[in-house]
Amino acid sequence: MNHLFIANWKMNLSLKEAEVLCREIDLLRDSKSDIIICSPELYILPLKEKFSSICFANQNVSEIKENFGAYTGETSAYMLAQQGIKYAIIGHSERRKLFGETNETVKAKAENCLQAGLTPIICLGEDSINRKKGDYLEFIGEQILHSISKTDKEVIIAYEPIWSIGTGVVPTSEQIKEVARYIGKIIEEHGLLENGFKLVYGGSVSSENIRDILSVAEISGVLIGKASLDREEFFKIFQGE
Ligand code: PGA
Numbered sequence: 452m453n454h455l456f457i458a459n460w461k462m463n464l465s466l467k468e469a470e471v472l473c474r475e476i477d478l479l480r481d482s483k484s485d486i487i488i489c490s491p492e493l494y495i496l497p498l499k500e501k502f503s504s505i506c507f508a509n510q511n512v513s514e515i516k517e518n519f520g521a522y523t524g525e526t527s528a529y530m531l532a533q534q535g536i537k538y539a540i541i542g543h544s545e546r547r548k549l550f551g552e553t554n555e556t557v558k559a560k561a562e563n564c565l566q567a568g569l570t571p572i573i574c575l576g577e578d579s580i581n582r583k584k585g586d587y588l589e590f591i592g593e594q595i596l597h598s599i600s601k602t603d604k605e606v607i608i609a610y611e612p613i614w615s616i617g618t619g620v621v622p623t624s625e626q627i628k629e630v631a632r633y634i635g636k637i638i639e640e641h642g643l644l645e646n647g648f649k650l651v652y653g654g655s656v657s658s659e660n661i662r663d664i665l666s667v668a669e670i671s672g673v674l675i676g677k678a679s680l681d682r683e684e685f686f687k688i689f690q691g692e
Contacts, residue, residue, distance in 0.1 A: 454665060455651055455672025456689065457487045457572065457609070458679030459510065459540060469494050473502045475682050484689055485672070487572075488679075489540050492526060496534060508538035508572070511546065514559040518567075528560075528567035539564055540674075541571045542598060544613045554597035565604045572607040572674070573599060574653070576630075579614035587612075588633050595637050603645040608634060609674045615654025617677060624663045627652055631669035658687030 464472065469490055480486055489508045490498055499507050509531050515522050518529035531539060541564065542557035557573065564571040575594040577587035591610075599606070610630055615621055622630075631650055638644050652664050653674030664673060678684045 453485050455485045455487065455607075455649060457489065457508070457540075457607075457651060457653075457672065457674045458685070459489045459543070459653070459674055459676050460491065460680060461510070461545070461676060462491060463680055464491070464494075466494050466497065469498060470501065472680070472682060473498055473505060476685070477502050477505060479686055481689065487538055489538075489572075495536060499535065506538070507536060508540065509536055510540045510543070512539045512541065512560050512563055512569070514556050514563065516559070516563065528563040528569050532567040532569050536569065538570045538572055538607070540609075541573050543574045544576065544611060544616060548613075554594055557598040558600060561598065561606070562600055565600075565602055565606075570605045570607060572609055572651075574609040574611050574674070576609075576611040576613055576615075576654070578612075582612065582614055588630070591630060591633065592637050595634065595643070596641065599638070599643050601643050601645070605646070605648075606644050607649045607651060609651045609653045610634065611653035611674065613654075617655065619655050621655050621660045621664070624667050627664065627670060628667045631667060635669060656688065658684055658691045661688050661691045 487506045487508050489510045492509055495507045512528040513525035515525055518527045541560045546552045561571040561573055577590045581587040581590045649671040650669055651672040651674050652670050656673045656675045657678050
């Protein structure tokens with residue numbers, strides 16, 4: 452199976468730096484890995500124009516149902532699809548925390564993606580309080596039931612424990628496996644994703660832990676934040692898979 456490497460650049464890099472990084476990725480990547488680069492929205496089209504063999508994705512879409520309208524600052528999933536963009540990250544914990552996105556917002560955004568022909572990369576995961584209290588599976592179950600609608604279209608789920616994002620602390624492969632199985636069970640029990648789904652892990656992914664993470668059979672790839680901005684580390688992650 453080809454592993455999926457999703458680079459989440461967040462609000463980082465100048466356009467020039469982004470071009471340099473893409474050039475290197477284009478030259479050095481191997482054929483057994485699929486890469487999706489979630490660059491700042493403003494850079495997607497110029498990068499796509501220059502690097503046609505790289506797959507670019509957005510880090511967000513509008514929750515508004517209409518394709519066009521008087522919604523200052525919004526970009527619809529339809530607009531992204533019209534520009535040949537195939538994926539968007541939805542419900543990243545930073546958006547949930549800093550921009551007040553709820554499970555319902557995430558659901559609306561994911562539905563807009565599916566309607567427009569984009570594959571949503573739906574992020575979910577517990578915080579350290581849920582983890583310590585031991586109710587993390589319940590919390591994740593609620594997130595799934597309230598943010599994922601029934602569909603037969605392609606969906607990617609990113610399990611990203613908040614306590615691991617940007618902290619250098621990574622769950623053990625046993626902990627990832629437990630959550631991965633639980634996610635699969637809830638989705639199956641509720642008949643949500645008729646054609647299955649890909650599950651990726653995100654949170655402090657590095658060249659040190661990539662093997663362990665990808666040793667979990669249920670995990671099809673990784674969502675990489677900080678390490679995806681560092682060319683050498685990003686390549687070590689590939690090579691270490
Ligand atoms: P990180 O970020 O790899 O820097 O922990 C992951 C993410 O926010 O998706």
